Amino acid sequence: MEFIDSHCHLAMDSFNDDRNEVIERFFEEGGISLLSVSTNIDEFYLNKELCEKYSGIYTSLGWHPHDAKIFGKNEEDFLKNVAEKRLITAIGEIGLDFYYDNSPREEQIRAFEIQLKIAKKFNLPVIIHTRDADKETASILKKHKGIKGVIHCFTSGEDFFNTAVQLDFYISFSGIITFPKAEELRQLVKKTPIDRVFFETDSPYLSPVPYRGKRNEPLRVKYTIEKAAEIKGMNVENLSNIANQNFFNLFGKNSF
Template identity: 45%
Template sequence: MTRPPPLVDSHCHLDFPDFADELDEVVARARRAGLVRLVTIGTRVRQFDKVLAIAERFEDVYCTVGTHPHNAGEETDVTADQLVALAESSPKVVGIGECGLDYFYDHGPREAQAAGFRTHIEAARRTGLPVIVHTRDADEDTWKILEACYAEGPFTGVLHCFSSGRELAMRAVDIGFYVSLSGIVTFKKSEDIRATVADLPADRLLVETDAPYLAPPPYRGKRNEPAYVVHTHQVVAEVKGMSVEASAEQTTRNFFRLFSKVPPPAHLALDAA
């Protein structure tokens, strides 16, 4: 049997209740689909122990620590020192976030979102880990914070679940960021996003599910899971004019370059350049 191309789900939420009853099988299906690494993302620092426990349960699963902008108002006391300490507490912690700005739902006070965003960036700079940025309907303010913080000292990161405008994507890439594509890129109404992706450098793209959300066709409207990243990846390959195999190798190589704390599987010979 031909081995599927190696893929990665750079952003999912395996600690969410949607997966509680069948987490082992969800991870098994991801492996059968060719995924070699999964990153389950922290959304509340106070629940970090649950996220870490899942990462430690599965050899190929890693995690991050952070406060989602929706929860920023609940965790205004989180400090960069605390994030750094948690990030350094286990080799399974490979990123900071997700954090950022969400003006679509505005669940967290905007001042708290912005303050938390800056705190997470400081922790990312100090640890050398990538910051996972959530931004929705907040392109201008997201860039202002990224630009101001970058001027204080470089750091790296990713715009996750990309649904922003072209200008933010290009500016982020200019400071060394990556752009991660979710099932949104497969939706019929996402022509503008696909047009931006077509012009982004291939060596700055990642693929994710954001599971349990945003399932791509043919699963749209159902619970998403890491195995479905295969369908999103096929669309990304088409947009970039690459074969599925070449695109898989590129996005997987990109992942290990950004998430440098994650060890690649022994059977993968990926050029890190």
Template identity: 40%
Template structure:
């Protein structure tokens, strides 16, 4: 009989308004279902504060602070100093993120603005010796180029959507590849190939909740215990026991943030 999974969600947004009405109940439920740790990732300027507060309120939540490319216009002259101050006062902030590039939506900030904000936050990660949580949507080449500018910074390319070749380039730079519920979708053939081809010690699992719920919960509000379905799918792709895969991705996460959970 397989042991109960011990789930670490390497990317979540529990300060999202989707959880405004029942956050405590959701946390009680997911804890009951084996969730032992969560990295809550800031996105907007406001979520720097709300993510920081979540880490203080709940012992199983760690934080990443950064400005998402969709919100790059919110990045001000003193934003880096604010992030530094949060980190100085809170040892549960373990990464810079969610940062990166998003060329998918036409209404997103200009590409040059996104790149500038991305570079500034990569430099901050380098200065503070912290890992980064990278968002890359329809911007693989530019994302990789900026990653290469900051040799020595490592992190995860979250909700990975690129090719096997792109994944291998990221891994060469010391990055991990984050798998969401998308890996369980029927049309995820390209992502399945990535999971087959990359080493197990470079994989992380994540929800990106409240988004990206895996099958059989696709379309519902996502939550961290649904990672069970991602672990099962990846274990079947890798042809190993799901408990073995579960422990391995947990080890990977702890290695990334240089902490035990």
């Protein structure tokens, strides 16, 4: 089976001791591409090095809602510059997180909207994070209609699911769908059109069963894909191939 991890964080400190080994293990075991998200300038430069070293690696850049309070003019200008030069595949992850409220909500909304406008200006897709803010996220995405993207690590309810699909967003599922108490989310996996589905690890977070509680890594996306195939009653290779094509339809072929 060939597979893609559509969202991971290889630039995080969790991978400092074995980053190359983790990447090589992914490609040796059937991985064909992964997208390593950058949430600040330092992570961008590290991910850029990885993109140049490994042909199957993509990166994005965006200021997470947790960091919205530090998203100022310098950060905005840097994001515009790398977007214009096509040094990133997408803007993200961006959005709203009203669960932790690590940044004031008005700052989260401000940073989110600025970054959506940059995505639209440079015709780049977006990677959306939303937690306990589905109504507000839906309202903002409707306001900026026409931008393409993916709702990453989907854990929202059916109302936001329907809105996202209506807006032609892709829906990305993580290892959470393997957790025993995630039955409602599994029902949405079943409901997701196959031409809208993505899979991700969000590593180093959210290791799927049977590795729950341990550091996650891109290779383990295959457990999520296997679970989704079981839920949808599909051949796992067919589902993975479709998800791979969805990834390329949104993000294109890597230019590095």
